[in-house]
Amino acid sequence: MTRTVLMPAETIPTVIDDAIRVAVSTVIFTLRRLPGSDAAAVALPLVRRTRDPHEGQWALPGGWLDVTEDLGAAASRTLAETTGLAPSYLEQLYAFGAIDRSPSRVVSIVYWALIRPDEIVDAVENVSWFDAAALPELAFDHNEIVDYALWRLRNKVGYSRIAHGLLADEFTLAELREVYETILGRRLDPANFRRQVENSGNLIPTERFRTGSHRPARLYRYNQDVELAERGPLGARD
Amino acid sequence: MTRTVLMPAETIPTVIDDAIRVAVSTVIFTLRRLPGSDAAAVALPLVRRTRDPHEGQWALPGGWLDVTEDLGAAASRTLAETTGLAPSYLEQLYAFGAIDRSPSRVVSIVYWALIRPDEIVDAVENVSWFDAAALPELAFDHNEIVDYALWRLRNKVGYSRIAHGLLADEFTLAELREVYETILGRRLDPANFRRQVENSGNLIPTERFRTGSHRPARLYRYNQDVELAERGPLGARD
DNA sequence: GCAAAAGTGTTCCGGGTACACCCATGT
DNA sequence: ACATGGGTGTACCCGGAACACTTTTGC
Structure with a gap:
């Protein structure tokens, strides 16, 4: 069996049945005061998908890994492109690669980040902030990913001193x-x-x-x- | 700019200048008694590379991720293929993706594992066990990877109960x-x-x-x- | 009996927790 | 003045570290 691929490099790769693509996503947390309440809550930005699969659903900010950039750089870049954010703390979370997590085969290197409330840029097209405790159903396996990131956040806060990343x-x-x-x-x-x-x-x-x-x-x-x-x-x- | 790829699917993909390939490797630890000593030491198996890049050098067991298998399954499979080992404990370590870690662009999802001395199969072609404290210069960034895996091992032993994976x-x-x-x-x-x-x-x-x-x-x-x-x-x- | 490892008891110390208490400011 | 959060003092508890001690085997 052979295959032929002919495509312009500037576009997002077309789906090839035996190709594996690498994406990078970021779960980025902040603390915000809930409207009509004096309590703070963990919040994160999500991006509304404008194309299939899962068009219209909310998803983690991210994008395709570029051949010429490191993983962390890709996380920063895609985060900036989609949400305009530049976090003060960024760390790799996990690589997700189950075969059925997307219609085509995608391995996502997921980062997690913290950002200070004063660094937040609001009103970006297709971006909205959600209370981490009350998320809608997200695209792909992103609910699972957020759960894991929250677990890591709580864990790490226990033994490390990263809380200042939110202040x-x-x-x-x-x-x-x-x-x-x-x-x-x-x-x-x-x-x-x-x-x-x-x-x-x-x-x-x-x-x-x-x-x-x-x-x-x-x-x-x-x-x-x-x-x-x-x-x-x-x-x-x- | 466009590109054309024509290849048999059974072979290892040829290098394409703007393609990213996904590999899976495993750092697998055991404890063994050093010859001529009563002390035990951490040891791991390495595979001698039979082709470029880094032909002849020692590297972590691993291989390319298959489109039809999950990440953990790929780790188990490539480990079995190269070393014949089936570890009792297997966990994702980290995704390594620096642009210069290989001549072509490779993102390696690295797992780490523990294996009991009685599960070790010896005398496999091109496989040799090394004392973790005295490794030679390895291919790619594999020295760095092993260092990180050792750090995680020591860390995890402190708060988790995984030591039985070695007994x-x-x-x-x-x-x-x-x-x-x-x-x-x-x-x-x-x-x-x-x-x-x-x-x-x-x-x-x-x-x-x-x-x-x-x-x-x-x-x-x-x-x-x-x-x-x-x-x-x-x-x-x- | 003696050496050496298995297994038990006891003391000490430091860090976490609970909580009483004093201090400084706005209203 | 008084309510409220800032800041200090102290007693207790528990788990780890140190170490003396008893038990059970092989030689």
Whole structure:
């Protein structure tokens, strides 16, 4: 058996029965205050599909991997192209490649990311933000993928210090605590929380305070030096 | 710009300048007793490459992903084809896709696995076992990959109970402890180790004992029920 | 009996948790 | 003044680490 392929390179590849294509998608989380509520919730942007398969359904932002770019670069690029976002934290999640996850054979390298509320660009064509706890039925296996990403987020928040990826440069301990409480889904003791993050050595106190309602709260910033070396031998690997 | 491809489907695809191919490789660990020493060490099988690129160099067992098989199935198949091994534990490690990791563009979905010494089939053509601590220079970025897999192994051994993937069905606590000591690279207190692993609820004591040198040691087996649910929402996902 | 590994008991220490309490500010 | 969140002090609990000690075998 032989096959012949003739196509313009600029278009999306036509489906070839024994070809495998590589896509890159990103689950990108932020925290936002629910309208009509004082509680924060995990939210993520989805893109409405404008072509088959699953036309009209919501899907994770992503696109085809380009021959000339690394995996992480492809995640950043496709994320920017579809949503206009540039996350502060980006990490590979998993490679999904079940044969029936798409009509044609697609292996998706999925990344997950965190973004600060102030970095969010709103009102992008075909993009909408959803509460992670109340997603509609998504295209492909994307519901499953989001579930897994949420699991990783909750897990990682437990032992790593990535929560600052959801906050602006300077923040109060109460704001940081709210991030943890939202992701973990339970209340944390303010006193103990303070001591734990202070002793972790990741926080640098500033001389600025957030004023407003009651006693002013000291603003902190993150110590960027600690950041790395948690992922093991892989620095910024693809 | 257009391109034309004409090829028999049974052969390995020829290199096409703007094509991306998907490979699957596996880092598979076992423990073996070093010759002329009483200490155990982490070892893994490598395959000598018989064609370019990197002909003659050692590489991880693997092969091309088939259109009709899931990622995990491809890992199992290529592992069996190249080494004859069927691991008791197999999990996705990472997707490697840097543009310069191979002369042509290859994205490798890498799995890592554990195998029991009694499952090892020896004397397979072009396959040789190496001490993980003293590897030669491998093909592609495979040294990096093994380093990362070793890091994950050590990490996971700390919080998960996968060490039994390296032991036969029944084993003494001393044998189990040796597995941990070898992977972690430090001695563990036998008394404390016993209590910890006993209280974890993963061990089932048998009425059999290993006799030999001194006081007989009770044999244990693993409680298979606990096994799962550790990977989150992904059961046996690809 | 003695060496050596199996197995038990006990103490200490540090980090997490619960909770009482004081401090500083807006209204 | 008082309500409210910021921030401190302290007692308790539990799990890990260290280590002394007893038990059971082979030689």
